[in-house]
Amino acid sequence: MKITIIGSGLAGLSAGYKLCKSNEVVIFEKDAEIGGMTASYCKDFAGKKYFIEKYYHHIFRSDSELLDLIRELGLEGQMLWLKGKSAYFVDGKNYPMNTPAEILRFKPLSFTDLVKLGLLVLRIKLINDTTSYDRIKAKTWILDTTGQSVYENFFAPLMKSKFGENDENISAAWLIGRVKIRSDRGKEGEKLGYLRGGFNSLIEALAKEITAKGGRILQNKAVKEIVIKDNTVQGVIADGDFIPCDAVISTVEPRVLDIITKSKLGTIHETLQGIRYQGTACALIGLDKGLMKDGNYWLNIKADVPFGAVIEHTNFMPFEDYGEHLVYVTSYFQDENDSLWLKKEEEVLDSYIKGLENMFPDFSRTDIHWAKLFRRMDTAPVYEKGYLEKVLPFAPGPTGLYLAGMFSSTNYPERSMNGSVKAGFEAAKFFTKKEEN
Structure with missing residues (x-):
């Protein structure tokens, strides 16, 4: 079968990985880099090149499908389980919250x-x-x-x-x-998993397996329409060209799906319109010296600053892997009218840095090597009361159309990398069942 997958995040790549062995798979990615929310930033600092995720990620011990996939791809040797110390910043003081x-x-x-x-x-x-x-x-x-x-x-x-x-x-x-x-913690606190070299290794390994089996991944290529006729998928339109296929797996945000299907999904049209997503403005900062001297990795915040969490990556992973200290500063926003989405990158970064100066008296702007801001409008659904009724089915109705992503049942009640891998696998099962029959 010729299968089109829209989106090269973990759900799309996981589906492609399962299907490329016996199908003709083409993955369309609207961005320049593959990986979606798991995409990485390549940095060359002082002659040392490394990859770091644009948005912070780690693995939980319960992420069985993700861990199995890592082993299957031969990446198990890169797995590390490290203590992720966390704290709560309240009234100008850090309170450790590990034991x-x-x-x-x-x-x-x-x-x-x-x-x-x-x-x-x-x-x-x-x-x-x-x-x-x-x-x-x-x-x-x-x-x-x-x-x-x-x-x-x-x-x-x-x-x-x-x-x-x-x-x-x-x-x-x-x-x-x-x-x-x-809350899966031992006496000494929580241990989290991470791939040495970053999750770029996972994304690249999946892409390599897909292309080695004849699959294609097309970057900077946005699908503008899923063509449905007589309740059956005919193909997709990208860059003005019609590309016929037997089936489509869409991983895009629900409202985008409604647009590119021209609202032809019948009974779930209102559901697609009713699922609200929120965005993220995540700054990644390279520093000359560490920010949280107490070794905290994750800091939740109750303070008058324009962000809700600080994540010091190099208080989790070894400093030697990067040659500089790396800190994420992040905040969520609810719609396209939010200043975090509308302001220029340098304005948002300046507000974040001012917030860090207020929280950490020893921090100085002169400590900063570089700073980047990564923003997305489709970070995750807003899990409102009654959200379970909005969870999208893997097969929504039209013949040949399948859905997998953060909106899938595998990512509720809490989204995770593992949930996206499972969503991709679940979508792929529809095709393996057909092959078995």
């Missing part, structure tokens, strides 16, 4: 509140099915379970930085999924 003893010293919460928080985490660990929590607001559930103080002093700032004006509409199912994936 039970450290959490008990989190002064913004009383001892009673900390006990309630601990019991909530234990309760979440026992929840295996989040379906019944999908139609409950996270705020309501937290208030009912732990009270006002725990919500206001712990959860509210985190949810505000993550979802902005939508923070009070987020489902409890998402919160539970988020806590479960981040």
